[in-house]
Amino acid sequence: MxxxxxxxxxxxxxxxxxxxxxxxxxxxxxxxxxxxxxxxxxxxxxxxxxxxxxxxxxxxxxxxxxxxxSDYRVEAADSSESLPTLFVVDENWAGVATTSLRKLAHKASVELLGRHLMFWEYSEKFNGMV
CATH class of the missing domain: 1.10.210 (Uteroglobin)
Incomplete structure (x- = not known):
């Protein structure tokens, strides 16, 4: 298979x-x-x-x-303008995601951590960021 x-x-x-x-x-x-x-x-x-x-x-x-x-670019941009916004990004997507998010939601914070289950694998670090 x-x-x-x-x-x-x-x-x-x-x-x-x-x-x-x-x-x-x-x-x-x-x-x-x-x-x-x-x-x-x-x-x-x-x-x-x-x-x-x-x-x-x-x-x-x-x-x-x-x-x-799904396309949530408008919501991402709007949220960073109206309230504190944090994106925790899979380290594999660091380059593309960070560049895109800085342009799209320039007031948002961007942190890099782990992979898809970062909140589980690195729970203390993840919770500290949030």
Whole structure:
């Protein structure tokens, strides 16, 4: 079986996120390849997968697509003008995200930390930022 992370978003949706087994395979690959910086212990991976599977595959697929196709640039710009705004960005996206956010929401603070599950992997540091 090919790795879900080697596909386009459309292939991930079509091939993995439209059935329970595919959802499980995608989450396991995503958790180990994208979500955390360190190597997960087996029990941590099981926990992450089981937590993720509490969302039925057909809802997870719609959330995945919603995240891909949503555009909140106006809200991001507006929020930085009207209230204190903090973006905590995955270190892998540091260059692109920091440059974009500085232009778009120039009054916002931008911090870099970990990967997708930064709030879990680095909870004390994350909570300190927030």
């Amino acid at each position: 090919e790795c879900p992370l080697d596909n386009t978003a459309a292939a991930a949706y079509t091939n993995y996120l439209r059935n329970p087994k595919g959802q499980r395979d995608f989450i396991a690959a995503y958790a180990t390849g994208v979500m955390v910086q360190r190597e997960l212990k087996e029990e941590e991976l099981i926990w992450i997968v089981e937590q993720s599977l509490k969302t039925p595959y057909y809802i997870a697929a719609n959330l995945f697509c919603s995240g891909l196709f």
